[in-house]
Amino acid sequence: MLEFEKPIAELEAKLADMRHLAEANKVDVSEAVASLEEKIERLKKETFENLTRWQRVQLARHPDRPYTLDYIYAMTDDFIELHGDRTVADDKAMVGGFATMEGQSFMFIGQQKGRNTKERQLRNFGMANPEGYRKALRLMKIAEKFNKPIVTLIDTPGAFPGLEAEERGQGEAIAHNLREMFMLKVPVICIIIGEGASGGALGIAIGDRVLMLENSWYSVISPENCSNILWRTWNYKEQAAEALKLTANDMFSNGLVDGIIKEPLGGAHTALSEVAETLKETIFKNLKELNAQSAEERISDRMDKFGAMGVVAE
């Protein structure tokens, strides 16, 4: 539990106690319950409407936060996971496959984090190797071949900075994805669901729509690493988070993403099915708009959009 979640949790525990006692002793406490409920709602609102940037980063990394496969299973009726890059290995940090929602087929791709120690190791903390990026691109090409829209779910602390990753061309793998994703003829919708760190995130985030969940973050570097490089210590992560302007609000107001997807008060981890439903609606709404365009129009808009990003003085 995060520090700023504690006061709310305490009140919620108190409320549960009160109800329990009332039940056991058959006394009417409805007035007290109502006032406590109101107090909780107020505190929640106050807390979650005034989150600092660093607190959002903490929410994005919340141990209970839903991961890629949680959303896929919650949103889709049927999901067939597909494995491997056909060259080196199957990267468990990058998952993907065909799924159906409301009778429409999609290709889903995303980084996958683990929930416990064993899983975290298996998923390499959501840090993909080059074969992960190559697997992602292979699946995108399959989707293109069979004319199915692509949805990518981004949640990574970065591409894996390991020895073998370098040997197998981490930089080349990501670069290749960036270029190829611009040319995909099918609609591509990218959603940052948790952490969107640097090239490791961008490597599957070139799309007609790039959206962020309200409590996700997306930037060129994590606040910790930024602090380490600019201040030469890990201690300035709060300042770094402020300076990087990495929240959904920041990225949207700077024109670097296309939209924000609201989360319930308390964050996505308090209501998975509600968030999954919102995601599903958002995907269909955007797909409808994108289907109204030709492939050429989509590609050209996609390029123009990213081409306009950046601020220079002339």
Add this chain to the structure above:
Amino acid sequence: MPWFTRKEKGIRTPTEAKKELPDGLWYKSPAGKIIHMRELKKNAYVCPDDDYHVRIGSKEYFEILFDNNEFEELDEEISSANPLEFVDSKPYPERIKASQKKTKLKDAVRSAHGKINGLDLVIACMDFSFIGGSMGSVVGEKISRAISYSLEKKIPFLMISKSGGARMMEAGYSLMQMAKTSAKLALLAEAKVPYISLLTDPTTGGVTASFAMLGDFNIAEPGALIGFAGPRVIRETIGKDLPKGFQSAEFVLDHGFLDFIVDRRNLKRKLTSLIKMLKEK
């Protein structure tokens, strides 16, 4: 018992007093070879005794490659804005100003159109001396425009990379320059205009993970450090020392990500041959 003991071990030169490039008459390579600056310049800034490739900038590359050092510089006037009002130990605009004063450059890349042995070529060349050759909006924009210029005029494009990666002070904007330049390269590839990417010491981070690795030909200078993650980060991740030669140009070639390594003294000749082969039937 010695007459006196040294209190501190080793020579302690403060960092600001250390120099990367000499401003004097003589140059000393990391292996200790000494050469006169005039000789070094004549030798394409390669130490003749140990073939060490001295780090040079756009001014020197243009001089080495363009015939008679004649070229038309593109988008000369673009410089950095401060979209995020980024402040760390000092505000970003002050950092830019200090760098501009020190290097006499506008930002970390220059682009130009000229001829090499009579063949048209557009070159975009990064300058490491400008905030570590880091890529912000200016770098992304100038490279994108240089690619558009190549595309429009159907002239081969040479990118000379030399960069530590993204420019943190432009955060999200910096990240999107990777996307932006890759989009332009997709168009260049579709139009079948040749793109040669020369990776020089050092090329890491977001630059490696975008335009630097997307050449029809990825080539490098001997001994250049080339990688995605920096060596220090990898060492910390795996908790082991890195093997000798890890992330050197030779290592990257051995793993299949470079077409060839070229000595800077042969660069112009080799580029000419390659471009000619593509041009002729």
